Amino acid sequence: MTEFNPAAWRAFSDAIGSQWVLTTETDRQSYFDHFAQDESLHAPAGAVAPANAEEVRAIVRIANQYRVPLWPISRGKNFGYGGSAPVMQGSVVLDMTRMKAIEVDRENGTVLVEPGVGFFDLYDHLQENDIPLWLSVPGNSWGSVAGNALDRGVGYTSYGDHAAQICGVEVVLPDGDLVRTGMGAMAGSPAWNLHHHGFGPSWDGMFCQSNFGIVTKLGLWLMPEPGAVAGYDFEFDQPDDLGWAIDTLMPLRKSGLIRQAPSIGNWLRSAAVMTRREEWTSNRGPLDESVVTAIRERFHIGWWSVQVRFYGDEEVVDASMRVLDRAFDNKPILSKLPARWKRGDPPEGSPMTGVPVSFPLANSNWHGGRGGHVGYSPVLPPSGDLAMDQFRRTYALYEKYGMDYHASFAMGERSLTNVNQLLYNKDDADMMGRVDGMFRELVADAKAHGYGEYRTHIDYMDLVAESFDFNDHALRRLNVKVKDALDPNGILAPGKSGIWPRGERP
Ligand code: ADP
Numbered sequence: 001m002t003e004f005n006p007a008a009w010r011a012f013s014d015a016i017g018s019q020w021v022l023t024t025e026t027d028r029q030s031y032f033d034h035f036a037q038d039e040s041l042h043a044p045a046g047a048v049a050p051a052n053a054e055e056v057r058a059i060v061r062i063a064n065q066y067r068v069p070l071w072p073i074s075r076g077k078n079f080g081y082g083g084s085a086p087v088m089q090g091s092v093v094l095d096m097t098r099m100k101a102i103e104v105d106r107e108n109g110t111v112l113v114e115p116g117v118g119f120f121d122l123y124d125h126l127q128e129n130d131i132p133l134w135l136s137v138p139g140n141s142w143g144s145v146a147g148n149a150l151d152r153g154v155g156y157t158s159y160g161d162h163a164a165q166i167c168g169v170e171v172v173l174p175d176g177d178l179v180r181t182g183m184g185a186m187a188g189s190p191a192w193n194l195h196h197h198g199f200g201p202s203w204d205g206m207f208c209q210s211n212f213g214i215v216t217k218l219g220l221w222l223m224p225e226p227g228a229v230a231g232y233d234f235e236f237d238q239p240d241d242l243g244w245a246i247d248t249l250m251p252l253r254k255s256g257l258i259r260q261a262p263s264i265g266n267w268l269r270s271a272a273v274m275t276r277r278e279e280w281t282s283n284r285g286p287l288d289e290s291v292v293t294a295i296r297e298r299f300h301i302g303w304w305s306v307q308v309r310f311y312g313d314e315e316v317v318d319a320s321m322r323v324l325d326r327a328f329d330n331k332p333i334l335s336k337l338p339a340r341w342k343r344g345d346p347p348e349g350s351p352m353t354g355v356p357v358s359f360p361l362a363n364s365n366w367h368g369g370r371g372g373h374v375g376y377s378p379v380l381p382p383s384g385d386l387a388m389d390q391f392r393r394t395y396a397l398y399e400k401y402g403m404d405y406h407a408s409f410a411m412g413e414r415s416l417t418n419v420n421q422l423l424y425n426k427d428d429a430d431m432m433g434r435v436d437g438m439f440r441e442l443v444a445d446a447k448a449h450g451y452g453e454y455r456t457h458i459d460y461m462d463l464v465a466e467s468f469d470f471n472d473h474a475l476r477r478l479n480v481k482v483k484d485a486l487d488p489n490g491i492l493a494p495g496k497s498g499i500w501p502r503g504e505r506p
Helices: 006-016 025-030 053-066 119-128 145-150 241-254 267-271 289-299 314-328 359-365 384-400 429-448 458-467 470-486
Strands: 046-048 070-073 092-095 102-105 110-113 166-172 178-180 214-221 228-236 263-266 304-312 335-342 371-376 407-411 416-425
Touching (some): 006 046, 006 053, 070 214, 102 119, 110 145, 119 145, 228 314, 241 263, 241 304, 241 384, 267 289, 267 304, 359 371, 371 429, 384 407, 384 416, 384 429, 416 429, 429 458
Parallel strands (some): 070 092
Antiparallel strands (some): 102 110, 166 178, 166 214, 228 304, 263 304
């Protein structure tokens, strides 16, 4: 990448108006990743905030002319994975928060959103217009509908695999061309967001976790408001309950009876959003069992907890509940709290019923100070034994590095995603000195078992990409062939997912 040319800022100002070219120190800092171990490593040069796809195209043309690296964000709330900060220091953040158009197809249950549409925006839009469609929201719903789906974020309902709900995108390519995928490739197609494929290759997936294009519109399927929702919040008493609980739920998941991804999380996942460590102990070392027990008793939580929900017509939901009851008959659960919502009831206020929330962000207060966390999330086969083995090995690494174990196992239809959060206090130098070594050891441990991460923080994109090594990294060769063909000047998100342009490759 050639040195940053100040003439580029002027050209951006001419194209989109100087008030949308953000270059002061305060502007710059507002795009830092405040959860990062070292924020300076990913400090952007500034940001540009276009109002529409035509302005995005103009920015891309200027970026090519002056060889300016752009880092597209939708709302930039990707906390734990980099927030709004770029992999490459000195990139210009392409902030699309001003692009907030929402087009709902009420009859067919789809929405076409621009990148700046947040979960709260879309929820309000559906409520205000009395549209009986439900969202699937991530735990921290501050972010954008499009950015979250593009980074393969997940939610709690049966539409929780957000990338899988994408149906048709509009993309500005690194050369400034504007493309619509799927049926949208036909001008005026009414089926753009209704049918997953078009004619010939399907490209939607190519723009997820990649740096091949800037998505300016994204089609997404929404859940028609169900007649009822029912399920249980299960609590389990012992660490070893993880294995049989997974083996009990997985057959119902594979058969399609359970259509959301139940996520079994340990006690700290529940506790860290409700309390802080210093309320229970002043000991900075490993948590005493008595402390864990006291916290669990106060908040009535198991060592593990899982929420299971059925969505649909009431008769079907009731029948599903009977199958679930049978599956857990005689199983040593600690408690099960029934949950029930019926059409006509007020909204339940929970992500399980598609209501956006932001309280899970509170977990960054667990240690006090300037809190943060980094996510480590390998994918394994859906077996209780393998989950127990993964739990024991990673638990030992948390102990070795003196960190508090915070993890969950989310049940996909054929896989388990072991989402870990390494919670930390950035003002605790001793603790921060341990995080990087621990993270690298966790990735190496997963790799040794053939498990790869589903998503990672911008600090670790090269490390994780390196672990996908079949046939001497054939996937990386494919990625860079595509990168070089589409983005010969290497202007778009250099380093995203370990994909670097020619001349920048580590
Ligand atoms: P959210 O605000 O929902 O948390 P972000 O805007 O932080 O989502 O986006 C998550 C990641 O997805 C970003 O780091 C970026 O790499 C990618 N991304 C987001 N929006 C787009 C987009 N419109 N086009 C291409 N990539 C995007």
